[in-house]
Amino acid sequence: MHTLSKNQQIIFDLIDKSPEPMKAYAILFNVQKKGIKAPLQVYRALDKLVEIGKIHKIESRNAFIACQNSSCQVSKATAFSICEICEKVTEISSASLSKYLTNFKDKDGMKYSKYNLEFFGLCKKCR
Amino acid sequence: MHTLSKNQQIIFDLIDKSPEPMKAYAILFNVQKKGIKAPLQVYRALDKLVEIGKIHKIESRNAFIACQNSSCQVSKATAFSICEICEKVTEISSASLSKYLTNFKDKDGMKYSKYNLEFFGLCKKCR
DNA sequence: TACATAGTGTTATATTATAACAATTTAAAT
DNA sequence: ATTTAAATTGTTATAATATAACACTATGTA
Numbered sequence: 475m476h477t478l479s480k481n482q483q484i485i486f487d488l489i490d491k492s493p494e495p496m497k498a499y500a501i502l503f504n505v506q507k508k509g510i511k512a513p514l515q516v517y518r519a520l521d522k523l524v525e526i527g528k529i530h531k532i533e534s535r536n537a538f539i540a541c542q543n544s545s546c547q548v549s550k551a552t553a554f555s556i557c558e559i560c561e562k563v564t565e566i567s568s569a570s571l572s573k574y575l576t577n578f579k580d581k582d583g584m585k586y587s588k589y590n591l592e593f594f595g596l597c598k599k600c601r
Numbered sequence: 602m603h604t605l606s607k608n609q610q611i612i613f614d615l616i617d618k619s620p621e622p623m624k625a626y627a628i629l630f631n632v633q634k635k636g637i638k639a640p641l642q643v644y645r646a647l648d649k650l651v652e653i654g655k656i657h658k659i660e661s662r663n664a665f666i667a668c669q670n671s672s673c674q675v676s677k678a679t680a681f682s683i684c685e686i687c688e689k690v691t692e693i694s695s696a697s698l699s700k701y702l703t704n705f706k707d708k709d710g711m712k713y714s715k716y717n718l719e720f721f722g723l724c725k726k727c728r
Numbered sequence: 729t730a731c732a733t734a735g736t737g738t739t740a741t742a743t744t745a746t747a748a749c750a751a752t753t754t755a756a757a758t
Numbered sequence: 759a760t761t762t763a764a765a766t767t768g769t770t771a772t773a774a775t776a777t778a779a780c781a782c783t784a785t786g787t788a
């Protein structure tokens with residue numbers, strides 16, 4: 475298991491406590507009192523946390539969320555649902571979905587080592 | 602059917618001819634000789650073209666690609682393969698994939714109206 | 729101890745995207 | 759034809775997201 479560095483731990487804790495995905499500059503603002511002053515310090519920690527699978531980037535939102543899937547050491551197969559009204563994001567952990575996508579072959583028979591899927595719609599509260 | 606405005610047509614033609622996804626400022630640079638001078642003019646056309654399904658945004662790359670799927674009037678269900686070395690991007694049109702994802706229900710039984718899927722790996726040339 | 733690797737701090741800058749406002753064009757409806 | 763609404767354009771300024779480059783420090787390990 476990976477032991478996080480100081481900045482990585484500070485930033486992971488913040489994201490992990492957040493009920494919604496956090497943007498890089500919102501993270502920066504929040505950790506300034508802890509001595510992390512520059513965007514680059516944030517982005518470096520984010521890059522590493524993504525790399526080791528502790529957080530995921532929601533690409534369509536440029537925001538970061540803690541991995542909800544305890545078994546997910548490295549982010550090779552991610553799926554999220556996103557509410558287009560309240561912006562609530564939930565990580566989907568469906569064995570059948572991940573199995574389907576991991577085994578998916580394109581028309582040339584190519585398989586891919588990694589995927590990211592984002593579903594959009596309205597959450598229960600918003601419909 | 603939608604008839605494109607002048608700026609939309611110029612920008613669509615450029616993206617459509619491009620063998621790879623184009624970024625907004627690369628588009629801007631290319632259309633400056635045609636009188637489109639400002640980023641906002643590009644982004645407005647891009648927004649509209651995405652909205653009507655003529656192009657798609659590759660979220661992980663902040664780049665735009667013409668829709669390869671002639672039946673795809675509106676982009677509610679998109680899937681791409683992305684080569685992590687040469688950055689070649691291909692739109693996947695697989696009836697079984699789109700059927701699977703369109704019908705996918707999360708653990709609360711929720712169905713979603715839209716999705717975007719990006720597969721990553723190495724293309725034939727790059728492996 | 730030396731060496732490599734990863735992490736930090738800092739300044740500057742690049743890249744991606746939108747706000748706000750005024751004018752013009754287009755399409756449709758009287 | 760004339761009015762009206764909606765979409766599009768043009769423009770300046772600025773916001774938001776992300777990386778380059780360089781010097782230094784900590785950590786693990788041979």
